[in-house]
Structure formats: structure tokens, C-alpha cells
Amino acid sequence: MAERVKFLDTTLRDGEQSAGIGMTEDEKLEIARQLARLRVDIIEAGFAASSPGDFRAVTNIAKEVKGPVIASLSRAVANDVDQAWEAVRHAESPRIHVFLSSSDIQILHQLRKDREAVLGQAVEMVQRAKKYCSDVEFSPMDATRTTKEYLFQMLAAVIKAGATTINIADTVGYAIPSNFAMLVREIRETVPGVDKVTVSVHCHNDLGLAVSNSLAAIEAGARQVEGCINGIGERAGNAALEEIIMALDTRKDLFNVEMGVDTTQLYPTSRMVSRITGMAVQANKAVVGENAFRHASGIHQDGVLKNRATYEVMQPERVGVPSNRLVLGKLSGRAGLQSRLEALGYRLGREDLNKVFESFKVLADKKREVSDRDLEILMDEEHRAATEPISYHLDHIHFAGSDDDVATATVRLIGPDGQKFTDASVGNGPVDAVCKAIDRVIGSRVKLVDFNVQAATEGLDSIGTVVVRVEKNGQIYTGRGASTDIIVASAKAYLSAVNRALAAEEGAAAPAAGATP
Numbered sequence: 001m002a003e004r005v006k007f008l009d010t011t012l013r014d015g016e017q018s019a020g021i022g023m024t025e026d027e028k029l030e031i032a033r034q035l036a037r038l039r040v041d042i043i044e045a046g047f048a049a050s051s052p053g054d055f056r057a058v059t060n061i062a063k064e065v066k067g068p069v070i071a072s073l074s075r076a077v078a079n080d081v082d083q084a085w086e087a088v089r090h091a092e093s094p095r096i097h098v099f100l101s102s103s104d105i106q107i108l109h110q111l112r113k114d115r116e117a118v119l120g121q122a123v124e125m126v127q128r129a130k131k132y133c134s135d136v137e138f139s140p141m142d143a144t145r146t147t148k149e150y151l152f153q154m155l156a157a158v159i160k161a162g163a164t165t166i167n168i169a170d171t172v173g174y175a176i177p178s179n180f181a182m183l184v185r186e187i188r189e190t191v192p193g194v195d196k197v198t199v200s201v202h203c204h205n206d207l208g209l210a211v212s213n214s215l216a217a218i219e220a221g222a223r224q225v226e227g228c229i230n231g232i233g234e235r236a237g238n239a240a241l242e243e244i245i246m247a248l249d250t251r252k253d254l255f256n257v258e259m260g261v262d263t264t265q266l267y268p269t270s271r272m273v274s275r276i277t278g279m280a281v282q283a284n285k286a287v288v289g290e291n292a293f294r295h296a297s298g299i300h301q302d303g304v305l306k307n308r309a310t311y312e313v314m315q316p317e318r319v320g321v322p323s324n325r326l327v328l329g330k331l332s333g334r335a336g337l338q339s340r341l342e343a344l345g346y347r348l349g350r351e352d353l354n355k356v357f358e359s360f361k362v363l364a365d366k367k368r369e370v371s372d373r374d375l376e377i378l379m380d381e382e383h384r385a386a387t388e389p390i391s392y393h394l395d396h397i398h399f400a401g402s403d404d405d406v407a408t409a410t411v412r413l414i415g416p417d418g419q420k421f422t423d424a425s426v427g428n429g430p431v432d433a434v435c436k437a438i439d440r441v442i443g444s445r446v447k448l449v450d451f452n453v454q455a456a457t458e459g460l461d462s463i464g465t466v467v468v469r470v471e472k473n474g475q476i477y478t479g480r481g482a483s484t485d486i487i488v489a490s491a492k493a494y495l496s497a498v499n500r501a502l503a504a505e506e507g508a509a510a511p512a513a514g515a516t517p
């Protein structure tokens with residue numbers, strides 16, 4: 001029988017280390033629930049000791065999400081291990097994931113220790129974790145730049161101390177597939193006790209090789225791979241899980257391994273992670289990009305019309321990309337809307353569906369055709385309206401400008417107690433004027449660090465989505481807004497980010513700080 005490859009998803013931990021990303025506890029829980037639907041084997045829910053927000057996020061996920069193993073990352077220090085256990089102990093199947101640098105460059109220059117001390121520390125902390133939890137993973141950080149002899153010695157020692165998974169971390173994305181496969185093979189052949197544990201790999205994408213390295217490692221016998229949805233993560237990101245999964249699925253003939261994942265949940269998961277993190281998926285991204293199953297050239301279209309296999313190695317339905325045979329517009333009914341929403345990964349009760357149907361009708365009046373992207377944006381807006389910390393609502397907006405860059409804007413906001421506040425400002429263009437008018441009403445002192453506008457679909461009636469990131473007291477807050485009017489979308493996005501900053505200041509719903517090992 002073919003052996004099983006397990007997937008550890010670290011979107012909520014390493015993924016959150018992407019520059020500029022901050023997810024709320026509720027958003028993390030929402031992603032974790034979707035990862036359970038995708039049926040990944042292990043969810044690395046966070047780094048419990050890194051912040052109170054992360055501790056709460058891991059605890060909530062451990063309590064609520066059934067199916068996958070729930071893991072917390074932990075430095076090889078006693079307090080981290082204790083906190084990791086305190087957070088994951090509620091899970092059906094808990095795991096503590098201990099890591100410690102193994103390369104000389106990190107041992108000498110970052111830890112300022114020597115190899116012997118580090119080896120002792122690794123063993124001691126694996127033993128400590130083992131007292132709490134039978135499932136313990138150990139990662140030698142920067143394993144691919146570690147002297148082999150020392151790496152093997154460390155792996156043997158932590159296995160003896162009780163580690164059940166050893167994770168070969170290509171922390172800085174230095175590995176090359178052929179060498180990486182050789183390293184995994186050598187580990188499997190020479191490290192004492194390795195036959196009793198799972199060999200895992202964790203690859204970063206600094207050289208664009210994270211997925212290739214992961215696949216090479218599987219061919220060499222690794223039976224757990226770690227990665228993030230959409231390949232997000234520290235610096236150039238982690239291995240994109242959807243790409244590894246579909247490579248194994250499509251080339252089963254070569255890899256001959258089993259997986260437990262439901263591949264049809266890949267697209268809904270990718271869309272969810274993109275909208276929650278605000279990190280767009282590039283159109284030509286493998287597996288989940290907008291163009292991944294679109295054929296532009298006449299010859300390709302001709303072939304696909306006759307038989308899709310002529311130019312497609314996998315079918316869009318296999319990764320959950322909905323087929324768009326039914327056009328949604330102002331004449332569509334609830335049933336049509338519900339069926340399309342389900343294909344996009346949304347399951348709504350009758351009451352929620354009725355609410356969404358109202359907003360859908362308003363949008364359909366403005367647009368000839370409502371696309372999947374439009375629906376996702378609409379759902380995102382509904383979701384945020386229901387869950388975001390909102391002190392100020394946008395009630396009315398008026399702006400005027402000319403081509404000499406000077407614009408004026410008036411905004412009316414509804415405040416926490418229902419009072420209405422109106423103010424106006426001039427600015428360097430209408431978006432600037434609108435943001436300044438909002439600042440005048442709220443008295444907010446945030447710094448705009450990123451402003452990103454995207455048209456959701458083609459055509460002049462497209463919905464524009466705006467993502468802004470603002471900084472306050474060293475913390476980044478992301479806000480999103482959508483509208484067929486780009487200035488209104490900008491105002492909503494800016495206000496959403498300011499609302500988040502206000503909530504954090506008041507100590508409510510602060511975004512969990514990204515942990516950076």
C-alpha cells in the first residue's frame with residue numbers, strides 16, 4: 001500500500017510572519033475551520049508564548065477545531081514549552097513543536113552559545129514537552145546550513161529524548177532539490193531511531209525552490225511537509241501547500257503516496273486566506289491564480305473545446321474552482337445565489353442568505369453580471385460588518401476634484417453612541433482629502449504605510465477593492481473596503497483600519513502580533 005504524506009499547515013504561524021500581515025483571533029479561527037474542511041493533518045495554530053493574542057488564538061483553535069492535530073510553536077525554553085502546552089492541551093490531538101538553531105552561524109552569532117550547550121538545551125526541552133504531550137515535533141532551525149555531523153547528532157539526541165517528528169528546516173531557502181533530497185535520504189539511512197519517527201521538511205522560498213525542494217524531499221522519503229496556503233510567509237514565503245498537494249495528486253504515477261486532503265477545498269481556502277490577509281494572489285499563480293485555468297490563444301481554446309485534457313493537466317473542479325455556467329444578475333433568485341456561494345465555500349443559514357440576497361440585489365442593479373469575485377467581495381463586506389470592531393461607520397461622503405490635484409471631501413460618520421459627525425478637508429487628490437476628513441472627525445493619528453487598489457473584474461462597472469495598512473505605535477493595522485466607486489472603497493478601507501487601531505487601543509480585539517522566531 002502507498003505510504004501517507006501528512007501536511008502541516010503553518011499559514012497561521014509562519015504565514016502570519018509575512019511582512020504587514022496581522023490577523024485577528026476570529027479571523028484565525030475562521031481560517032483554522034477552513035483548514036479542517038481541507039483536511040490538512042496538522043494545523044500550526046500559532047506561537048503561544050509570543051504574545052497574549054497568539055496564546056488566545058491557539059487556545060481558541062485547540063478548543064473549537066476538530067479533526068486535525070493542533071500544534072503550537074515553542075522556542076526551546078521552559079516558559080515557551082509550558083505556554084504551548086497550556087494553549088494546545090484542549091485539543092483532540094495536541095502537539096508541541098520545539099525549535100532551536102543548529103547552524104554554527106546562528107549558534108555562534110545569534111545565540112552566542114556553543115554546540116554542546118545547544119544540544120543539551122534541545123534535549124532538555126524535548127523532554128520537558130514530552131512530559132506534557134506524546135506528540136512532539138523538533139525543528140533544527142537552519143538545518144540546511146548545519147554541519148551534517150552535528151545535525152545528525154542533534155536529530156538522534158532529540159529522537160532519544162522523545163521527539164516523534166523531526167523537521168528539517170530550510171529556514172533561509174538555501175537548499176537545492178537534488179542536494180536536499182540527498183540530505184533527507186542520508187538522515188533516513190543513518191540517524192539512529194529515525195525509522196520510528198516521521199521525517200518532515202519545512203522549506204522557504206528565497207530562491208523560488210520551496211515547492212521543488214519539498215517534492216524532492218518526499219521522493220527521498222519525507223512523510224510530512226510543512227507550508228502555507230498561497231505560499232505566504234516570512235520573506236519570500238513558505239512552500240505553497242496547494243502546489244505540493246496538486247503535484248502529488250496530478251503525478252500520482254511518480255510519487256505514489258496517499259494524502260488525506262480534500263483537494264476541492266483548495267480554491268475556497270486560497271480565496272479565504274487572500275481576503276483575510278489582504279495578500280493578493282497573482283493572476284498567473286499555479287493552481288489557484290485567476291488565470292490558472294483560462295486559455296487565451298486560439299489554438300489552445302480550440303483544443304480545450306474539443307477535449308480539455310489537450311491543454312489542462314488537472315481539472316479546475318478538482319481544486320474547487322467553480323464552473324461559471326450560470327450567469328448571476330438582477331433576475332437571479334435565491335437558489336442560484338446559494339448554489340454559487342456554496343461552490344465558493346460559503347455555507348449560509350436561511351437568515352444570513354436572506355441578508356446577503358438583499359445586498360446582492362443592490363449590487364446586481366449596478367452591474368450587468370455579478371461574478372464570483374464580486375460575490376466574494378460582497379461576502380467579505382457582510383462578514384466584516386458583522387465581526388469587525390467598529391467604532392465609526394461611514395454614513396455619507398461627498399467629494400469634488402479637478403485635474404490640478406486639489407480636491408475637497410466631506411464625510412459624515414456615525415460614532416460609537418450613534419451621534420453623527422461631519423467634517424471636511426482639502427487634500428492632494430480625492431482619496432487624500434477623504435482620509436484627512438476622517439482624521440479630522442476622529443482625531444486619529446495613524447500613518448498610512450500601504451495603499452493598494454484592485455479592480456475585482458474587467459469592465460468599467462467593476463467593484464474596486466482597496467486594502468490599506470496604517471501604522472500606530474509600531475503596530476500595523478489592515479483595513480479593507482469595496483465599492484463600485486473607488487473613493488468610497490478607499491474611505492471604507494481607511495476607516496476600517498482606523499477602527500482596528502482604536503479597538504486595539506481600547507484593549508479590545510487587538511490583532512495578534514506576528515511571532516518571529
Ligand code: KIV
Pocket residue numbers: 014073099139140141142167169170171172202204517
Ligand atoms: O523556518 C523555520 O526554520 C521555522 C521553524 C521555526 C520551523 O519556521
Ligand code: ZN
Pocket residue numbers: 014171202204234238
Ligand atoms: Zn519557517
